[in-house]
Amino acid sequence: MAASTPSKQLLSVTLRVWRQAGPQEPGRFVDYPAAGVSPDMSFLELLDMVNDGLTKTGGEPIAFAHDCREGICGTCSCTINGKPHGPGKGIATCQLYLRSFADGDTIVVEPFRARAFPLVKDLVTDRAAFDQIQQAGGFISVRTGAAPDANTLPVPKADADLAMDAAACIGCGACVAACKNASAMLFVAAKVSHLGLLPQGQPERDRRVLAMVQTMDAAGFGNCTNQYECSAVCPKLISQDFIARLNRDYLTATVRAAFRPTSAGGGGAG
Amino acid sequence: MAKLDSKIPSGPLADKWRRHKADIRLVNPANKRKYEVIVVGAGLAGSSAAATLAELGYRVKCFVFHDSPRRAHSIAAQGGINAAKNYQNDGDSVHRLFYDTLKGGDYRAREANVHRLAEVSVNIIDQCVAQGVPFAREYGGLLANRSFGGAQVSRTFYARGQTGQQLLLGAYSALSRTVGAGLVELHTHSEMLDLVVVGGHAKGVIIRHLITGEITRHSADAVILATGGYGNVFNLSTYARQSNATAIWRAYKRGACLANPCYTQIHPTCIPVSGEHQSKLTLMSESLRNDGRIWVPKKKEDAKKSPNDIPEADRDYFLERIYPSFGNLCPRDVASRAAKRMCDEGRGAGESGLGVYLDFSDAIRRLGESGVRERYGNLFDIYHEITAESAYRTPMRIYPAVHYTMGGLWVDYNLMSNLPGLFVLGEANFSDHGANRLGASALMQGLADGYFVIPYTIGDYLAQQPPSSRPGPDSAEFRQAEENVTAMTRRFLASPGKEPVSHFHKRLGKLMWEYCGMARTRQGLETALQKIPALREEFWASVRVPGSADTLNQSLEQAGRVADFIELGELLCRDALMREESCGGHFREEHQHPDGECRRDDANFAHVAAWEYQGEGRTPLRNTEPLNYEFTKMSVRSYK
Ligand SMILES: Cc1cc2nc3c(=O)[nH]c(=O)nc-3n(C[C@H](O)[C@H](O)[C@H](O)COP(=O)(O)OP(=O)(O)OC[C@H]3O[C@@H](n4cnc5c(N)ncnc54)[C@H](O)[C@@H]3O)c2cc1C
Ligand code: FES
Numbered sequence: 001m002a003a004s005t006p007s008k009q010l011l012s013v014t015l016r017v018w019r020q021a022g023p024q025e026p027g028r029f030v031d032y033p034a035a036g037v038s039p040d041m042s043f044l045e046l047l048d049m050v051n052d053g054l055t056k057t058g059g060e061p062i063a064f065a066h067d068c069r070e071g072i073c074g075t076c077s078c079t080i081n082g083k084p085h086g087p088g089k090g091i092a093t094c095q096l097y098l099r100s101f102a103d104g105d106t107i108v109v110e111p112f113r114a115r116a117f118p119l120v121k122d123l124v125t126d127r128a129a130f131d132q133i134q135q136a137g138g139f140i141s142v143r144t145g146a147a148p149d150a151n152t153l154p155v156p157k158a159d160a161d162l163a164m165d166a167a168a169c170i171g172c173g174a175c176v177a178a179c180k181n182a183s184a185m186l187f188v189a190a191k192v193s194h195l196g197l198l199p200q201g202q203p204e205r206d207r208r209v210l211a212m213v214q215t216m217d218a219a220g221f222g223n224c225t226n227q228y229e230c231s232a233v234c235p236k237l238i239s240q241d242f243i244a245r246l247n248r249d250y251l252t253a254t255v256r257a258a259f260r261p262t263s264a265g266g267g268g269a270g
Numbered sequence: 271m272a273k274l275d276s277k278i279p280s281g282p283l284a285d286k287w288r289r290h291k292a293d294i295r296l297v298n299p300a301n302k303r304k305y306e307v308i309v310v311g312a313g314l315a316g317s318s319a320a321a322t323l324a325e326l327g328y329r330v331k332c333f334v335f336h337d338s339p340r341r342a343h344s345i346a347a348q349g350g351i352n353a354a355k356n357y358q359n360d361g362d363s364v365h366r367l368f369y370d371t372l373k374g375g376d377y378r379a380r381e382a383n384v385h386r387l388a389e390v391s392v393n394i395i396d397q398c399v400a401q402g403v404p405f406a407r408e409y410g411g412l413l414a415n416r417s418f419g420g421a422q423v424s425r426t427f428y429a430r431g432q433t434g435q436q437l438l439l440g441a442y443s444a445l446s447r448t449v450g451a452g453l454v455e456l457h458t459h460s461e462m463l464d465l466v467v468v469g470g471h472a473k474g475v476i477i478r479h480l481i482t483g484e485i486t487r488h489s490a491d492a493v494i495l496a497t498g499g500y501g502n503v504f505n506l507s508t509y510a511r512q513s514n515a516t517a518i519w520r521a522y523k524r525g526a527c528l529a530n531p532c533y534t535q536i537h538p539t540c541i542p543v544s545g546e547h548q549s550k551l552t553l554m555s556e557s558l559r560n561d562g563r564i565w566v567p568k569k570k571e572d573a574k575k576s577p578n579d580i581p582e583a584d585r586d587y588f589l590e591r592i593y594p595s596f597g598n599l600c601p602r603d604v605a606s607r608a609a610k611r612m613c614d615e616g617r618g619a620g621e622s623g624l625g626v627y628l629d630f631s632d633a634i635r636r637l638g639e640s641g642v643r644e645r646y647g648n649l650f651d652i653y654h655e656i657t658a659e660s661a662y663r664t665p666m667r668i669y670p671a672v673h674y675t676m677g678g679l680w681v682d683y684n685l686m687s688n689l690p691g692l693f694v695l696g697e698a699n700f701s702d703h704g705a706n707r708l709g710a711s712a713l714m715q716g717l718a719d720g721y722f723v724i725p726y727t728i729g730d731y732l733a734q735q736p737p738s739s740r741p742g743p744d745s746a747e748f749r750q751a752e753e754n755v756t757a758m759t760r761r762f763l764a765s766p767g768k769e770p771v772s773h774f775h776k777r778l779g780k781l782m783w784e785y786c787g788m789a790r791t792r793q794g795l796e797t798a799l800q801k802i803p804a805l806r807e808e809f810w811a812s813v814r815v816p817g818s819a820d821t822l823n824q825s826l827e828q829a830g831r832v833a834d835f836i837e838l839g840e841l842l843c844r845d846a847l848m849r850e851e852s853c854g855g856h857f858r859e860e861h862q863h864p865d866g867e868c869r870r871d872d873a874n875f876a877h878v879a880a881w882e883y884q885g886e887g888r889t890p891l892r893n894t895e896p897l898n899y900e901f902t903k904m905s906v907r908s909y910k
Contacts, residue, residue, distance in 0.1 A: 021821070022821065038544075038545055038547060040544045040545060040547075041545070041547045042549070044549065045547045045548070045549050048547075048549055048772065049547060051770070052770045052772055052773070054816075055769075055770035055814055055816055055825065056768055056769070056770060056814070058816075059816070060816050060817055061770075061816065061817075061824065061825060063822055063824055065337070066511060066512075067336070067341055067343075067510040067511055067512045068343070068345065068346045068510040068511075069510070069511055069549060069550045069552075070346060070550070070552050070652065071652070071655075072345055072346050072432065072435055073341045073343075073345050073346065073510060074340070074341065074345075075336075075337070075341050088655075090651075091655060095652075095655050095656075097655070097656070097658075099658060120481055120822055121821065121822045124822060126337070126481075127337065127338070128337070128338070128458065130338065131338050131339075131340075131446065131449075131456075131458075134340075134442070134443065134446040135446040135447070135449045135450035136450055137450075138443055138446060139401070139443035139444065139446055139447040140400065140401050140402045140443070141447060142397070142400040142401055142444075143325055144318070144321070144322040144325060144397060144444070144721045144722075144725065145393065145397070145721075145722070146400075147393075147396040147397045147399065147400035148396065148400070149396055150355070150395045150396045150398075150399040150400075150413060151355075151357060151412050151413060153399070154407075154410065154411025154412055155407055155411050156407075156411050157407045157408065157409050157411065160404050160405070160406070160407045160411075161404075161407075163402075163404040164404040164406075164429060164430060164436075167404050167429075167436060167439065168430075168432065168435075170345075170435075171338070171340055194402065194404065195402050198402050198404065200399070200400055200401070200402050201402055
């Protein structure tokens with residue numbers, strides 16, 4: 001945390017916010033001073049407050065994405081003082097509180113910037129590319145009603161726990177925004193590892209990793225050059241070790257595909 | 271007057287669903303692809319339904335206002351999902367889950383629906399595990415369980431404190447697979463703003479694209495709403511900020527009955543309100559009550575003291591005291607009201623006096639700090655982020671908050687509303703939880719509806735509709751519905767007022783919480799019924815909605831949702847006023863036993879109240895569906 005303001009002492013801060021009416025419009029920073037801010041206020045509540053003020057005085061409120069406001073839906077997505085989700089560790093934007101800032105601070109707020117996340121308006125970007133990657137292979141093909149009894153397939157606790165560590169990803173895209181190459185490797189690695197670590201995920205393991213990586217590349221995400229800014233900003237602190245696992249899986253699948261052709265197509269639901 | 275035929279199959283309780291499945295009409299595989307089904311919503315209920323219907327061969331269009339199906343509010347569920355697997359060998363069974371759920375709902379749900387829910391609960395776990403949902407496991411590799419309120423067995427399956435996330439990601443993966451295979455047409459950023467009814471049947475929807483503002487008409491052979499609950503009518507709640515009632519409210523205005531809106535759930539363990547700026551309340555999962563003990567000081571003078579300075583002898587573990595057999599694990603409505611009573615007595619904790627302690631010191635002594643961290647670490651972290659306090663050192667301070675709505679659109683046993691062709695799943699319907707929902711049962715119901723009920727029951731309706739008989743989107747009804755939507759948008763943007771939408775949402779929320787919250791009275795409800803229409807007028811006269819209709823405009827989105835909440839709030843209070851009894855989450859102070867427990871009135875209120883819209887400015891009609899208990903005795907619910 002950058003600073004820690006004791007409860008009760010009200011703050012004055014300036015929000016320096018990226019305003020851009022649409023993808024084709026020019027964008028610029030605009031300053032919004034905010035006084036009498038409680039340190040118990042969340043960062044998004046401060047945006048609410050600024051927006052109410054703008055509405056009352058005839059301005060247009062700042063567009064920003066949010067929903068659950070408790071760090072699980074992955075909707076909120078601001079780069080704050082140059083860091084996706086701001087100064088905290090292991091939190092999303094909505095879990096940042098004003099007590100992390102000091103009186104008089106200027107707080108710079110921008111959207112998640114990446115080629116594969118085109119800007120929609122102000123602080124909102126379009127992260128549909130993540131869904132496309134999932135649609136290509138981020139699943140286990142199992143028809144409803146066809147499943148065997150859940151306890152017929154024991155899963156060692158350690159594997160289940162590790163799969164859960166990977167599955168905790170909230171799909172916010174901070175990893176991409178933090179990476180100088182705008183790579184989506186941590187996101188894809190988390191998904192591939194979650195399913196690949198479980199016995200249920202084995203039949204489609206090769207096909208999954210090939211299809212997902214292919215779609216990731218096609219969506220315009222960059223390459224991973226092992227800087228691991230991604231893990232550092234991840235609100236769920238997903239480990240970079242999963243990237244190594246993804247690389248291994250991808251390599252194995254590619255080699256195996258060379259000898260035993262594996263379709264990279266996403267189908268199989270028919 | 272709406273016709274409310276519950277279509278409950280005859281025969282013994284345990285055979286009803288099996289027999290119904292055998293008797294129901296089917297659509298043959300070649301014909302399935304001639305039917306188009308619209309699914310609005312992709313939370314647990316919507317994703318599971320869309321994926322399964324597509325697998326069966328129906329052509330499915332799925333609409334969500336979110337930017338991705340994975341963001342639905344289901345993602346936030348923490349604690350777990352119930353299923354009658356009896357893996358713990360502790361005496362659980364389908365019958366026991368059925369009985370607990372029915373009793374937990376204070377005997378205000380249908381027996382047949384609840385029994386079916388308990389039956390399919392076991393298939394849900396199988397399905398989810400096969401999809402790769404990483405449920406918690408024991409060292410032997412088998413699935414682990416925990417206990418939830420209102421049950422004396424351990425039947426709750428969980429994935430750390432993120433069960434909803436993992437179940438939704440499972441359903442989302444099934445949906446993604448069908449989208450990738452071209453079987454489901456997925457429309458994100460797409461908000462349903464009206465239901466189109468043609469010849470008395472639901473045949474389509476009007477959608478606004480939230481980024482381009484484009485309005486489109488979509489026709490289908492059947493429409494499924496799986497749009498979640500309406501708890502944000504209280505403004506402050508544990509719901510995601512964007513959760514709203516627009517889909518069900520607009521369907522209500524098109525003739526679908528809204529059942530039991532006054533059955534709202536107040537969850538006992540949430541982080542208390544800290545100030546005016548607050549935009550949401552955060553739940554601390556019920557699972558914490560497995561190991562945490564709830565108390566307040568015995569003496570009022572101690573209320574402002576630091577909890578660690580209050581000796582053991584001066585603490586009142588009031589749930590353990592009042593409800594010895596269920597203790598800290600009594601149902602939510604019971605626990606919430608007990609906490610309120612303690613605070614009303616002046617023994618509430620913290621500055622505001624609106625709080626009770628949830629204390630883990632015994633658990634830490636028993637399991638060690640690391641043991642507690644293993645079970646609840648992420649919840650303790652959330653608590654710390656919000657309050658800047660460590661629950662390993664001082665007890666958590668918690669207070670009840672709005673959390674779930676048992677009421678919703680009326681549906682029959684087939685999950686079809688009184689409007690033929692309109693189906694309603696998940697929290698958006700009223701079907702299974704009666705007047706109070708037990709913990710870990712919403713996820714169960716959402717997935718039961720989507721994976722295992724609708725795929726059968728929709729066939730019964732579609733088989734009676736000639737293939738490709740759906741009207742085209744150019745018909746008069748579609749044009750009129752679209753005009754309806756654009757007129758409302760124009761009216762908002764032209765409003766000459768100055769106040770932001772949030773101003774009215776906050777005021778509505780305060781009214782609802784004060785007059786229609788944990789304890790309700792005739793006088794309070796009558797006051798609310800005066801104040802809400804006045805608020806509605808003021809809203810339309812003085813709201814300001816900046817921006818335009820053809821871009822992303824979050825103020826415009828909010829304006830439509832709050833307009834609907836204001837109207838729904840009024841109906842909720844009316845329903846609460848008319849239900850002259852206390853049951854589950856609906857507590858009327860006039861109707862209580864001397865010990866403060868709910869006094870139900872089975873002679874006069876053993877029925878569902880299904881409200882029917884009568885047009886603007888007219889009092890809606892209160893239809894009733896009697897609840898006939900054939901197999902269970904409606905007894906006084908006791909957890910003592
Ligand atoms: C904090 C929290 C914790 C919880 N924990 C538990 C738990 O541990 N166990 C349990 O059983 N239950 C729990 N619940 C309850 C449970 O999560 C919900 O009841 C359940 O997930 C609702 O699922 P759903 O599919 O009905 O709706 P939702 O998940 O709310 O999904 C609604 C969907 O509808 C879409 N939608 C809504 N309106 C429109 C519209 N007009 N146009 C287009 N799309 C629309 C949305 O985009 C979304 O996709 C919890 C609830 C909360 C608030
Ligand atoms: S708003 Fe859901 S993660 Fe931040």
